[in-house]
Amino acid sequence: MPEPVVVDAMGGDHGPAETVGGAVLARREHGVPVVLVGRAGEIRAELARHGAVDEIDVVHAEEAVPMGERGTGGAASGASSLRVGCELLRQGAGSALVSAGSTGAVVSCAIRGVGRAPAVLRPALAIALPAVTGGATVLIDAGATSDPTPEMVAQFALLGASYARLVLGAADPSVGLLSIGAEPGKGNRLTRRVAELLPLLPLRFHGNVEGHDVLAGAVDVIVTDGFTGNVVLKNVEGAVRAVLTLVARSGTAAPEALREVARRYGPETHGGAVLLGLSGTVVVAHGSSRAATVARACAVAHDLAGGGVAARLRDHLTAEPVN
Amino acid sequence: MPEPVVVDAMGGDHGPAETVGGAVLARREHGVPVVLVGRAGEIRAELARHGAVDEIDVVHAEEAVPMGERGTGGAASGASSLRVGCELLRQGAGSALVSAGSTGAVVSCAIRGVGRAPAVLRPALAIALPAVTGGATVLIDAGATSDPTPEMVAQFALLGASYARLVLGAADPSVGLLSIGAEPGKGNRLTRRVAELLPLLPLRFHGNVEGHDVLAGAVDVIVTDGFTGNVVLKNVEGAVRAVLTLVARSGTAAPEALREVARRYGPETHGGAVLLGLSGTVVVAHGSSRAATVARACAVAHDLAGGGVAARLRDHLTAEPVN
Incomplete structure (x- = not known):
């Protein structure tokens, strides 16, 4: 028991x-x-x-x-x-x-x-963000550990992949590393080192992804440090709110359609957050x-x-x- | 001359x-x-x-x-x-x-x-993002220096304030530090140190701002490192695209209204980028x-x-x- x-x-x-x-x-x-x-x-x-x-x-x-x-x-x-x-x-x-x-x-x-x-080494917060393709992408770490070492971020990738298997039903989840350029050498010191570690781990490493990939559904898991992840999570909320406000002002969209989009990306929707x-x-x-x-x-x-x-x-x- | x-x-x-x-x-x-x-x-x-x-x-x-x-x-x-x-x-x-x-x-x-x-010490990329309030917020550094020291970020704040004075016409621009909590102690090692430096500089330091403040128009300048700034800039682009796609699918909004919002937040609109x-x-x-x-x-x-x-x-x- x-x-x-x-x-x-x-x-x-x-x-x-x-x-x-x-x-x-x-x-x-x-x-x-x-x-x-x-x-x-x-x-x-x-x-x-x-x-x-x-x-x-x-x-x-x-x-x-x-x-x-x-x-x-x-x-x-x-x-x-x-x-x-x-x-x-x-x-x-x-x-x-x-x-x-x-x-x-x-x-x-x-x-x-x-x-x-x-x-x-350290805990990480995982959140499944709805992708525009209809599925979801697990963002990890969304705010638990703000100054991780490369080894910690590599562990977050493993935790995120396990979580994606369980909640998204992805048999072999792909993992993208959030960075500032698709090429392997792009990023800051932390991500460049993480990019060297991830190919050594038992997970499907997709390579670097960028800020515009977060909601695009290109990968099952996006791994990052807790500072960047938390900024991104809240930035998504703010951007969604801003766009819906501007569209509403145009007076052409059905209010219930806008409310539905807002619900999908609300502060605590995304199916809840999990601390792993x-x-x-x-x-x-x-x-x-x-x-x-x-x-x-x-x-x-x-x-x-x-x-x-x-x-x-x-x-x-x-x-x-x-x- | x-x-x-x-x-x-x-x-x-x-x-x-x-x-x-x-x-x-x-x-x-x-x-x-x-x-x-x-x-x-x-x-x-x-x-x-x-x-x-x-x-x-x-x-x-x-x-x-x-x-x-x-x-x-x-x-x-x-x-x-x-x-x-x-x-x-x-x-x-x-x-x-x-x-x-x-x-x-x-x-x-x-x-x-x-x-x-x-x-x-290092250059920084400044971009004026349209705020939902109608004005604009200068995001600096949007991707020039990905591993700055706290002193470099403090300089970016001064560069950003000067830029806001010139292009936004803000006489005494307010500067927010992008972090993961409004309280002064919140953030990662870099932002906590920057938060100690900014009050010592000749600028109007508003305190920490968060990811959801980027488009809210709460401050004239948002300062961050070039890694986080670039992720945020591209994340805004991606989130705008995702929301507009979802709203368009509802079939209730006028296409030209959606195109107008898309234009405001397009990859290279925001009035252009300036390397300072x-x-x-x-x-x-x-x-x-x-x-x-x-x-x-x-x-x-x-x-x-x-x-x-x-x-x-x-x-x-x-x-x-x-x-």
Whole structure:
């Protein structure tokens, strides 16, 4: 029996009403073992509505991190559900954490509160961006590690490929290195060194890609450092908003068509963000997630944890095991 | 009498037919001294059409760089008009260079062929991106120096502010540092150090900005390293293309409205790119430029050269003069 997926009951716009329902669904429909963390009284009241009080364990945490919280202050301090959830992972009492809290708060809390997985140098945030071709491209690292070494970025590529296999169903995902020219010699010091490492790894290295390739669907995975990745992720959001504003001003497009495009590229849509490389996988679900979405996030988290994405790295890269 | 602006007669989609006409206009309408570089026979034939054979000097160069050229090979080799133009700047026989050639070729040729201006550590590429508010934001460095030190980025901020004063008419331009969080401590090692330097400089430092601020018009100048800036510039192009494709597929928007938005953010629109910090200013005009656009580019180049943008840096930053 694997360790359960820890569900942050207090995260998200709807709180326990949807997160508890999601946990119940995850257990009943997907067969995923779960444990709920948050205010025990509120959680048990919701469990009772589903007749599931005896079915799912609850770990009490007095505080909740407000949705606006950036994670620099209260997120990691005190007995928040997020903090207690991360502690369960660190102790090995949970295999993964699912939260619908704000990405920044969850990521910074997890990096501080959960230990690194063996053989992994640093964690990376993966996000599946919808491609204009209809598929998706995994962007990794989207903001977890802002000053990685070339070896860390090479590991991110392996983590991203494993993630693409699982969530995109890509059997042999292609990996592009984000740089500033398609030719191998182009880039900065970091990317030029990464470009030498990637061909040595067990992955399909496509070569360099550029900023205009991020949404073009040319590769399954785009790997970069967490600084560039985060700038790019937010730049996509801003550019989408700007273009839709300009098109709307022309008065010729149907508002619902524009809203649909906006939804695809919204700040926390892209199917959620996943923090890989810690001793438990952390999945950040959309803040507005309803029960069914929380349940799917639990299933993804369970699969990622079971797939041993991080453990497999040990065979491929030399790295000092970290407790 | 200042040194003339050197016009690459062979650059651009239309070649001498438009570049020579632009040079004639620059001299007659804007009072800008110019010299044309390229195949002397073709240039003189065009000058004759304008009755300007005795009005503008011509420097012969046998070769032209094809528009598709990325600048890694032929651009800088041989006696191309671009190479000869850069040599004129290096010798001090020209104050600035205007080319409608491809940005990559012009920038790489100029970095190799033109010396740095005194007190400037490295050159930077500035591009004015249209903001959704109606104004524009100068992005610097958009791809000239991919591994700058913090001191170099701080200089880019000063160059960008000078450029914003000249082309945006901003009396006291605000400068934002591109990073991954609004708080001062956020960023990578480079940006955290730059954030310490910028408040010490004679410019209005707005603080950190993020990827979603690039097109929002919140600041007049966004400063970053040439790697991140180039990724962002191309990412904007790609995101604009992706959104317009999706909106067009909805079939509800007027095609001409979408084309208008596409034009605003096209690969070489944004009013052209300017390479600052060399011993002559280099202005890259749009490849499809007609005579009037070439003439305006000459006027901007002349003003930039006359404004001593680079020379003013000497008062603000300690740096070893470079020949």
